[in-house]
Amino acid sequence: MIRNLIAAVFAATLSLMVWTGGAAASEGADLPKQEWTFNGIFGQFDRAQLKRGFQVYKEVCATCHSVRQLFYRNLTEIGFTADQVKNIAAEAEVAAGPNEDGETHKDGELIKRPAKPFDRIVKPYANDLAARAANNGALPPDLSLIVKARKGGADYLHALLIGFKDAPEGVKLQEGMTYNAYFPGNQIAMSAPISEDGVEYTDGTKATVDQIARDITVFLAWAAEPELEERKRLGLKVLIFLIVFTGMLYAVKRRVWAKLH
Template identity: 45%
Template sequence: MALRLTSSLLKSSNGQALQQLNKFSTSTKTWSRGQKTFATIAGLTVGGAGALLYALESAVSASSDAVHAPKQNWSHKGLISSLDHASIRRGYEVYKQVCAACHSMQYIAYRNLVGVSHTEAEAKAEAEEAQVKDGPNEQGEYFMRPGKLSDYFPSPYPNEEAARAANNGAYPPDLSWIVSARKGGEDYIFALLTGYCDAPAGINLREGQYYNPYFSGGAIGMAQALYNEAMEYSDGTPATASQLAKDVSVFLKWASEPEHDQRKRMLIKAVGIFSLLIGLTYYIKRLKWSSLKSRKIAFYPKNKPE
């Protein structure tokens, strides 16, 4: 009698263990016909959209008459590499002395330079060199005042019409986000600034136009602005044309992505934190599942009557 009771208890406990194992097992899960249809349609839609975007991108690249900018070995292209902040400072000098005569940067303020390329005192001095229109005052009149850290870089022209009138109808684009707005990014900016050459046979340029193979159509309204020794750097760096183009390209890269370095610092922090969490999660998983995975289920049938 005691043997039969023990056998029934073992059978009951074994059945409960099997039921618990079935709960944790995913091999017995079956999808309904509607779920399978939805998953198939979703996969085809995502795959088709990706293929369409790739085809359109390839078609646009193939139809462009501009020469593709070669990729440069930028120091900030590494996974955790930061921007060259000395180059950003020199690039600001290039923009201030050369580019600012025609191009605006209306979304960059002098305060953005603090801690990046200038100290607070240096940024204040840079801002005070600019004259900013302010007002009205108590008499209702507008007036000019020295710039402050909160002011944005001044525009060289009061409006678009004045900019076109001064550049033979061409409108110099704003450079705040130009790197993100052009295919090729800083590679395109560097290639454009250093790619001026004589127009090949068969291409006629109108008055006020110049030939640059990296510009769509080849005819560009901006004359070559960077030459060897076109300016002097405050830190004594040799001001070759390629050095000027490199520095202003890095500066415009920072202007388009001011969070560049912060994003990569967050990547380093995230990798460190998740490495610890993955190790801890693996340990807890082994601890919680060890008893279940190492459990042995034995079945003892009832003894046949003699």
Template identity: 35%
Template structure:
């Protein structure tokens, strides 16, 4: 009995530590979420991703709730017909900060910042290309003339992009103490966008291993069974 109690106390004292684990164990994708929140979200949305989906990146329910509550969503009209807003909830999508496409274009020299839900999947080159673009800004060489709102970037075929260089060394602090160099942030945010574009990828692989193990076992059993049955055929 006393051992039972001791085990229980031990488990109870470990529980908060284990629960807190995802927050401190910072994977690149978890750090990438911080980059998204502080940098990307200023212009980009992920309209098919809910705030609640960010639990997959170790964000606690409270943190998700608070992040969502900071964003205002349109909420019909009031009694005078004027538009109303409400704070977002964890089941709301992470929308672009621009209320519509026209405003988004107006704010960005006629180019709409793309939605990031599936970008790492649909962009040729995938997440690696996102990382390359983020790290390939360079001063415009002499003799090259770019239009307004265009930035020299060697990762692209046409050597320019509409997105101003988004990352600067030390522009944010990671809670896990990792130094936020441009290199680091680009790696992290591309890992994050890769996971966002391939939802449930870790769970998918984890379950897949169990399923394959089960099927291997079943294959061995059925193989032996089949051999024995066929050996004894009349």
């Protein structure tokens, strides 16, 4: 009897797992659904892929897009060593802040220092005005939370990045716009950022457009929800606890009622 009950609880849990996994993938009606390692109840990020994704961000997207929610030190969470993070940070410069004389500028120039692990990842433009000026008036959005901010999440981002096509017959593009099959309205002020072999992966992975799009998508999915693995682990513990607890309750119930029957 107990065995039946446990089996029933287990089956219910399993179907719940399948259901939640499916729900995550079915958002965004017309988007091709992708398999992501972080989907489903056992979902996890692939560390090697996260590092490749960061390489793509750094070498391609960082020219125009910031990721202001991330600090350099966060990169240790995706598998970079503390020393590697120090070196990555030191490649960028930040305002040094006032010196002993209270000056932030010298000869009209901002006083700078190399970035440190505790700094936010340095943004490409000083402000939105400068960002628009460099991009035909369009503002490249911050990418830290973009996977959460768009319907379809990771599926959308991946589709957007591989969705640059020639405009179909009869579609007139506005000045400076590019056709994209998945961008709402199909005209986007970003030209295709990814090309075949657009990056040279340090781990030797072949850099196809699809691979690069996948890797940067996974990196940005992590950026938007770095605690995803922790959340899923906790969820699993809670489920196991509930299964065991249900079994125990049932055993207790049998004992209590045994005398009364």
